[in-house]
Amino acid sequence: MFVSTEKEQISLPLENGGESFKSTSPAGSYPDSLNGFPAGTELCDPVPVPALYTDVTVVPEQEKQELEQTISTLEGEIAGLRLQHRSLDRTRREALNKILDIKGSIRVFCRVRPILLTDRRRIHQPISTELEKIVVRSGGSRKEFSFDKVFPQEASQEDVFVEVEPILRSALDGHNVCILAYGQTGTGKTFTMDGTNDQLGIAPRALVQLFHNASLDKSSSYTFSMSMLEVYMGSLRDLLAPKSFSRAYETISRCNLNIQTDPKGLVEIEGLSEVPISDFTKASWWYTKGRRVRSTSWTNVNEASSRSHWWVPGLLRLLQLL
Numbered sequence: 001m002f003v004s005t006e007k008e009q010i011s012l013p014l015e016n017g018g019e020s021f022k023s024t025s026p027a028g029s030y031p032d033s034l035n036g037f038p039a040g041t042e043l044c045d046p047v048p049v050p051a052l053y054t055d056v057t058v059v060p061e062q063e064k065q066e067l068e069q070t071i072s073t074l075e076g077e078i079a080g081l082r083l084q085h086r087s088l089d090r091t092r093r094e095a096l097n098k099i100l101d102i103k104g105s106i107r108v109f110c111r112v113r114p115i116l117l118t119d120r121r122r123i124h125q126p127i128s129t130e131l132e133k134i135v136v137r138s139g140g141s142r143k144e145f146s147f148d149k150v151f152p153q154e155a156s157q158e159d160v161f162v163e164v165e166p167i168l169r170s171a172l173d174g175h176n177v178c179i180l181a182y183g184q185t186g187t188g189k190t191f192t193m194d195g196t197n198d199q200l201g202i203a204p205r206a207l208v209q210l211f212h213n214a215s216l217d218k219s220s221s222y223t224f225s226m227s228m229l230e231v232y233m234g235s236l237r238d239l240l241a242p243k244s245f246s247r248a249y250e251t252i253s254r255c256n257l258n259i260q261t262d263p264k265g266l267v268e269i270e271g272l273s274e275v276p277i278s279d280f281t282k283a284s285w286w287y288t289k290g291r292r293v294r295s296t297s298w299t300n301v302n303e304a305s306s307r308s309h310w311w312v313p314g315l316l317r318l319l320q321l322l
């Protein structure tokens, strides 16, 4: 005799050929339509069908063995792919290191700022650019300067970022890297490093890229931290100092951090805040906070002049100096 659940997925044999279900008390009979019971069969109080029956799927032994075989094959393939990924990653690192060695561990780019409507002196064609060279003509003299790459006036933020992007990969591979913008006031350091809301510069793009690359790399784990420091009027200012701390010690501590060199020759800023960064959202939040705190002042050349500053997310250092 078989009892079927309503879902009809499972049929389980009842022991004793159903004898044990013979009615001894006020009879109840199942209607004809129920499976397996002849019409009018007397039974005890209706046998409660355990809820368990509806959830259990009995897999035939052969199918089970096939599934186990498939799982073990897939596990083998995953292990193989992991090994392959590790080996490819090693090759990629070596290739990147070679490229950086060939290109030089220090690379100097020149970005030419377009002439702005606000510029007082509108000298047209003062310089001409080539791929790796600029020529400056002034007062009858002509001077040439060579660089690893020259970005002409038309170069977009994206064009600039493409050149520095491999350095970010290097940072995740464990190298110390530094991106430094240097130039006279008003030449476009802030524009290149920070950019604007619709033309993001290197720093916000770097944050996106770092966290994106780190999330793709399942074989390593990364921890990120960030510090932001401003060099202003000869003093060092901690841009991520906690508010209460900065208020209480505003005039003393915020502007009087010391630069120390440890026995290994590494530079350390004593007392500089270093905030742990768990993800891109946090990084972006702290970066925006640090930018708000920094000093900006007017110069004769640049209306919204930002003073020298640098920031350090994990291993990456982005510096901007006058």
Ligand SMILES: Nc1ncnc2c1ncn2[C@@H]1O[C@H](COP(=O)(O)OP(=O)(O)OP(=O)(O)O)[C@@H](O)[C@H]1O
Residues within 6 Å of the ligand: 112, 113, 114, 116, 153, 183, 184, 185, 186, 187, 188, 189, 190, 191, 192, 299, 302, 304, 305, 306, 307, 322
């Ligand atoms: N490549 C560019 N394309 C368009 N506008 C630019 C470009 N570079 C700079 N600018 C504009 O030129 C002005 C001065 O640039 P920016 O403030 O970045 O100079 P800076 O070198 O950071 O100056 P300071 O040292 O005084 O802070 C800004 O209005 C900026 O938007």
